[in-house]
Amino acid sequence: MDNVIEAHDIRKVYKMGEVEVQALGGVSFTIQRGEVLSIMGPSGSGKSTLMNTLGCLDRPTSGEYILDGEPVASLNDDQLASVRNRKVGFVFQSFNLLSRQTAITNVELPLRYSGTNDGRRDRAMNALRAVGLEDRMTHRPYELSGGQQQRVAIARAIVNNPAIIMADEPTGNLDSKVGKEIMNLLLNLNRESGTTLIIVTHDPMIAEQTQRVIRLRDGLLDGAA
Amino acid sequence: MTLGQAFLEALESLSGNKLRSGLTVLGIVIGVAAVIAMLAVGKGAEQSITGSISGIGTNLLFVFRGDPANDIRNPKPLTLGDADALRDQFAAPSIEAVAPALQGSGTVSFGGEQSTPDILGVTPDYFQVRNYKITEGEYITEEHMLGRASVALLGPEVAETLFGHSDGVTGETIRIEGQPFRVIGVLESKGGGAFGSEDNQVLIPFTTAQARLIRRSTSDRVDIIFVQAVSGDVVDQASDEITSILRTRHRSPVGADDFTIFTQQDLLSTFQSITGILTVFLGGIAGISLLVGGIGIMNIMLVSVTERTREIGLRKALGARRRDILTQFLTESSLLSLIGGVIGIIFGWLIAFAVGKIAEANNTAFTPVVGLDAVTLATLFSAAVGLFFGIYPANRAAGLEPVEALRYE
Numbered sequence: 001m002d003n004v005i006e007a008h009d010i011r012k013v014y015k016m017g018e019v020e021v022q023a024l025g026g027v028s029f030t031i032q033r034g035e036v037l038s039i040m041g042p043s044g045s046g047k048s049t050l051m052n053t054l055g056c057l058d059r060p061t062s063g064e065y066i067l068d069g070e071p072v073a074s075l076n077d078d079q080l081a082s083v084r085n086r087k088v089g090f091v092f093q094s095f096n097l098l099s100r101q102t103a104i105t106n107v108e109l110p111l112r113y114s115g116t117n118d119g120r121r122d123r124a125m126n127a128l129r130a131v132g133l134e135d136r137m138t139h140r141p142y143e144l145s146g147g148q149q150q151r152v153a154i155a156r157a158i159v160n161n162p163a164i165i166m167a168d169e170p171t172g173n174l175d176s177k178v179g180k181e182i183m184n185l186l187l188n189l190n191r192e193s194g195t196t197l198i199i200v201t202h203d204p205m206i207a208e209q210t211q212r213v214i215r216l217r218d219g220l221l222d223g224a225a
Numbered sequence: 226m227t228l229g230q231a232f233l234e235a236l237e238s239l240s241g242n243k244l245r246s247g248l249t250v251l252g253i254v255i256g257v258a259a260v261i262a263m264l265a266v267g268k269g270a271e272q273s274i275t276g277s278i279s280g281i282g283t284n285l286l287f288v289f290r291g292d293p294a295n296d297i298r299n300p301k302p303l304t305l306g307d308a309d310a311l312r313d314q315f316a317a318p319s320i321e322a323v324a325p326a327l328q329g330s331g332t333v334s335f336g337g338e339q340s341t342p343d344i345l346g347v348t349p350d351y352f353q354v355r356n357y358k359i360t361e362g363e364y365i366t367e368e369h370m371l372g373r374a375s376v377a378l379l380g381p382e383v384a385e386t387l388f389g390h391s392d393g394v395t396g397e398t399i400r401i402e403g404q405p406f407r408v409i410g411v412l413e414s415k416g417g418g419a420f421g422s423e424d425n426q427v428l429i430p431f432t433t434a435q436a437r438l439i440r441r442s443t444s445d446r447v448d449i450i451f452v453q454a455v456s457g458d459v460v461d462q463a464s465d466e467i468t469s470i471l472r473t474r475h476r477s478p479v480g481a482d483d484f485t486i487f488t489q490q491d492l493l494s495t496f497q498s499i500t501g502i503l504t505v506f507l508g509g510i511a512g513i514s515l516l517v518g519g520i521g522i523m524n525i526m527l528v529s530v531t532e533r534t535r536e537i538g539l540r541k542a543l544g545a546r547r548r549d550i551l552t553q554f555l556t557e558s559s560l561l562s563l564i565g566g567v568i569g570i571i572f573g574w575l576i577a578f579a580v581g582k583i584a585e586a587n588n589t590a591f592t593p594v595v596g597l598d599a600v601t602l603a604t605l606f607s608a609a610v611g612l613f614f615g616i617y618p619a620n621r622a623a624g625l626e627p628v629e630a631l632r633y634e
Contacts, residue, residue, distance in 0.1 A: 057628045077547060081544050096535065100237060100238070113544040156543070
């Protein structure tokens with residue numbers, strides 16, 4: 001099986017005024033295509049930094065990171081934006097939908113930025129169908145429940161057929177029953193389409209459902225990688 | 226993202242906060258309306274002055290004694306002889322017609338009514354030179370001149386004062402300074418111009434004025450000579466010819482002229498430069514309000530960028546490039562100013578229209594003119610204001626780090 005992510009000695013240093021804070025102190029691991037894994041760790045462990053780096057929202061200070069065959073550590077802002085658009089689907093804890101836009105328009109958003117005009121609506125509709133919201137297409141976020149909003153967000157994440165889905169506490173704002181549904185949906189999508197799923201969480205129940213857990217402590221991998 | 230999508234999205238986002246967008250647009254509306262109205266008023270003033278100057282004659286030159294700019298010692302008076310000399314086809318080929326005149330004022334009465342208009346002693350050429358038309362009766366002719374006839378042409382205002390109406394008065398006998406004069410006609414109204422009302426005057430034959438009404442120390446003296454050039458192109462040549470003839474006749478081969486020539490063009494350019502300054506001044510003041518409107522746009526866009534930091538972060542996470550965010554916010558600010566510009570143009574036009582109506586109600590010959598140039602200028606300027614004042618906020622939005630922006634509460 002091929003590796004969708006190869007991270008080699010990734011370090012990230014933040015400058016807080018005069019003081020330099022090391023958020024990641026040399027992290028190396030690989031993730032195989034189609035894998036489901038979770039990243040765990042207490043707050044301040046570098047969990048968010050690692051997620052931002054893997055999701056191409058931020059560049060590591062040093063180290064090598066290859067996402068789906070593309071070395072991204074040295075790309076500029078616009079190139080990173082393009083990689084995010086094509087290869088990464090984000091699911092956030094607080095959904096982050098555009099509140100004035102309909103569900104389908106929200107799902108279309110990544111396609112707009114990739115310049116896809118042909119069949120945009122169809123692809124967005126298929127994505128919404130895949131998350132079971134085909135009857136809520138023209139609803140706006142405030143007309144939807146929390147679970148439905150997160151489904152829209154998941155549809156938005158998969159609409160561009162990304163290589164990985166980065167989910168940051170995807171069930172954090174939902175009650176346990178709906179949270180379970182969302183987890184099942186994510187796992188089903190992984191089984192059906194083989195998209196790599198990375199879940200950042202501090203909930204052991206969630207981590208249990210993944211094939212592998214990456215634990216971070218003080219910016220370093222904790223235990224088996 | 227295409228421009229059309231950006232446009233629709235901007236429209237959607239602006240309509241999401243209608244009151245705020247409306248107030249921001251209002252700033253631009255006031256600015257653009259002020260510019261349009263002021264330019265229209267300036268242009269209207271220019272046209273009305275240009276019109277009244279053109280109305281005083283065609284290719285006209287005025288010659289009068291002395292020089293208001295220089296203190297000339299003992300300037301020779303202008304005489305009928307001077308006027309005759311200017312008629313010389315060989316010495317003055319650029320001159321079409323010459324009309325000497327005597328100017329004075331006096332009491333004119335009919336029945337119990339009286340008035341004190343300007344009284345001009347004129348020759349038959351005067352009507353051609355000054356573009357005067359009559360609404361009834363006849364012009365002053367050579368026969369009147371030869372006979373020193375006691376006849377008078379009334380300006381419409383004088384006729385109105387004396388008779389209460391300005392038609393059907395030909396044949397009546399009025400008194401000028403107590404002497405009886407027969408009315409032979411009424412002049413066409415020229416309206417109020419830059420030189421006071423030209424309707425409030427009485428024209429009588431030159432010889433009659435000379436002999437009986439407007440006495441001068443020497444009998445052949447004239448107060449002013451109106452000269453008409455053959456065409457507009459030779460006005461300057463005509464002026465040179467007059468200078469050379471009069472200098473010879475006045476025996477002043479050296480030194481300054483003891484007379485002054487003023488052309489219609491001089492008058493026109495003087496007044497045009499005055500109205501030009503007026504227009505620039507008014508437009509400048511109006512432009513300041515447009516600038517204030519632009520600052521309003523910038524202010525609201527900065528607030529909007531701060532408010533929507535998370536949205537910007539999200540868009541970037543989903544793959545929006547710097548350019549996409551820049552386009553989005555620039556489109557919004559341009560749209561604000563463009564809407565303001567369009568409403569402002571309509572509003573400014575209405576103001577100009579209202580000013581015209583007010584002027585009309587006050588019997589002032591003044592129509593503000595909304596020119597295509599003013600509209601174009603205002604449109605371009607307001608769009609430029611939107612772009613210029615949108616650039617800083619848009620740049621700020623585009624430069625946000627996605628990680629920071631997503632974390633923003």
